[in-house]
Amino acid sequence: MLGFLLRLLPFWVREPLFIVVGAVFGVRILYLAATGDGGWAAAGIGLVFLVFTAVRVHTVVRALRACRSGGGPSDANADADANADADANAVAAPDAAVPPRAPAPAAQHPAPAVREKEPNAWGQAFAAVAVFAALGAAVWLAPHLSSAEADSTPPAVSCPSGEDEEVPSAYPKTPAAVTGAELCEALNRPDLAQLLRTPGETATSASGTSNTAPLTDGKVAQPEAEVRFDTYTVNFSATYNKLSIAQYVDLMKFGQETDVRRVTVLGRPAVLASDHTMRIEIDLGSGASGGPVEQGPLARTLSVALDTGDRGGYYDITVWSTSGAFPDDGVLLDLAEKVLPTLPRS
Secondary structure, eight states: OHHHHHHHSOHHHHHHHHHHHHHHHHHHHHHHHHTTSSHHHHHHHHHHHHHHHHHHHHHHHHHHHHHHHTOOHHHHHHHHHHHHHHHHHTSOOOSSOOOOOOOOOOOOOOOOOOOOOOOOHHHHHHHHHHHHHHHHHHHHHHHHHHHHHHHTOOOSSOOOOOTTOOOOTHHHHSTTOOOHHHHHHHHSOTTHHHHTTOTTOOOSEEEEEEEEOTTTTTOSEEEEEEEEOSSOEEEEEEEOSSOOHHHHHHHHTTSSOEEEEEEEETTEEEEEEEEEEEEOOOOOSSSOOOOOOEEEEEEEEEEEESSTTOOSOEEEEEEEOTTSOOOOHHHHHHHHHHHGGGSTTO
């Protein structure tokens, strides 16, 4: 059906169409092959398009040369008519005497027919090339525009503003302390799902609270934020105590942390460790106190010192899922390097 419609188009529209489409798709496919998206198969297809385009260009060049030479089908038709008249005059007369015929008057050649003005071939070619060049440019730029729009997509959920939250007195007394709302804004990035290697997901909830560390009588600020996805949950907290990362690693020897690994993040001492989360059930319907505290899924935590001197205090980035799986350590390291510099007082 498409081939039939193309044959209906005038020559000076159909051929430029073939040239533009073949050139655009050929160059585009070769570009994808060169960048590693298509491989050798894509390179072969691109070459086929370019060869097809070269054949059509040759056809158009020959047609343009024929138009410039001035030859046309009307000259051949005139020669055929002259030959037919000569054959008719060559028929022999019968033997009976026939009175001589008066010489026929000189034949009057008819006035040459006025040729209809043909459409401007160059104008048709230019219009066809312009239209389909615009279409080719749209096809070429579409992937780049869609990727740019994807990068600027805002988060699916927003963090609480924190304007109405009354922070404990430990926050004003702690230099450079951030609030839970500020942690949430830093964590709830548009590319958080991509950093977690789950680019097709969107955040389902985001929260931030300005708490204090337990067993400190409200004297140590410990804000935290949490962003949930279908696959992973990410918790981001800060603890402003005097405990350094080196001391924290020593304490892990007495705890249940496993797979402990010391690393460096943004020039600061850091440590990776795994531990189980806690699951607490609260029954609000019957008035009972709920179920006992249970062991939750295994989580992976990256603790990073607040400064390069490791003078005390740290940030915690913890990732877990209900299935018990968590991403590799490279994901946590990349996440910390992206999130920590965006904090207002990091």
